[in-house]
Amino acid sequence: MATAEKPTLPPEVADFLAGSPLAAVVGGQPLESASGETFATRDPGSGAVLAEVHAMQPADVDRAVQAADRAFRETPWARMAPNERGVLLHRLADAVERRKAVFARIEALDCGKILAQAEGDVQNFIDTLRYYTEMALHVQRRSPLAVAGHEAWTARHPWGACGFIFPWNFPLLLVGWGCAPALAAGNTVVIKPAEDTPLSTLYLARVAGEVGIPAGVINVVPGFGEVAGAALARHPGLRRMSFTGSPEVGKLVGAACGGNLVPVKLELGGKGAAVIFDDVDLADTAEKLVAAITFHTGQVCCDATRWIIHRRIYDDFLSEAIRRLRQVRVGYEMDPAAQMGPVVSEKQRQRVLSYLRRGTEEGAEALLPGGAAPVPGYDAGCYVKPAILAGPLSNVAAREEIFGPVAGLMPVSTL
Structure with missing residues (x-):
């Protein structure tokens, strides 16, 4: 069996973890839990606590959805041309690429995947973000319809605040797969990462603020599924919802979204x-x-x-x-x-x-x-x-x- 020396963390990783207890990112600002409750996220390779993280409550999730809705309605984000949004999203991809080693180590420590695989996940996130950013440039936002005697067309517009609940096996990569197309189209997002692996998503939200993405466009609400996840799934202020996880929880998410007539995408594992x-x-x-x-x-x-x-x-x-x-x-x-x-x-x-x-x-x-x-x-x-x-x-x-x-x-x- 392989053994390893305990790692010396890069300064940026150590500085990030030193901010424990780590707050949510809502409306571009850190947000502590309304209840003050925190939970530990651990390195599964050693069992050591990496950081304490604020556990968001329903009131906190409500603030995040409101922040996403305000950002959609009141900031230029949704009204930007795709190439203008693309400048900011490419800046985010550039920033992640510059800090690839930092993201990879945070990801490896938090979910236990070997470092080479974590590095691959970070590169996949970067490539995915760039891909959808470029794809948005080629989507025809208005197309004519052939209707005799009428001027008719189809128009494509972003939906608004979208909720995402992600699992713990590919924390950063799945944010790319799910949120990159939503962001490139002009939507705003509220992300509930898995309680086992919240760190890379929280770090990403900080980096997004640094590159100029408007406050409230990307919101991250760590916490437990039965509290923060449930509050997000049943929130009536969402326009779209996406869940990746178990069939059992997927049924609950689907029912909660159905109660508000919010369309939901469910990816529920496989064999x-x-x-x-x-x-x-x-x-x-x-x-x-x-x-x-x-x-x-x-x-x-x-x-x-x-x-x-x-x-x-x-x-x-x-x-x-x-x-x-x-x-x-x-x-x-x-x-x-x-x-x-x-x-x-x-x-x-x-x-x-x-x-x-x-x-x-x-x-x-x-x-x-x-x-x-x-x-x-x-x-x-x-x-x-x-x-x-x-x-x-x-x-x-x-x-x-x-x-x-x-x-x-x-x-x-x-x-």
């Missing part, structure tokens, strides 16, 4: 599959699927975690996959030698371990048993080993999204 025929290159395929379930420790909704394998190659493929998984170096996220870091929290580690127990209790065979992974020097870290379970389609390993480095195997003869 990806890889179908492996008997003519594949065994080594190449095993390498790619091992990388798939160990990337970000398997905490990716589009991971191929069900391996449906032709019986003629089942044993050989299994041997190759197990050999490669046993070689994966589990370690601290800042260790350059680590190939797989911790899961995001102790709660998530226990969830993964409980799924392994449930799988075997339901009759699955533990071909690679997994379990807790010891990492010397990081006894309080949230580490797990890769695992392979084989069982029927009714088994949890085949049916449920585990969100850990666990593959469920099923041999088949025909498709």
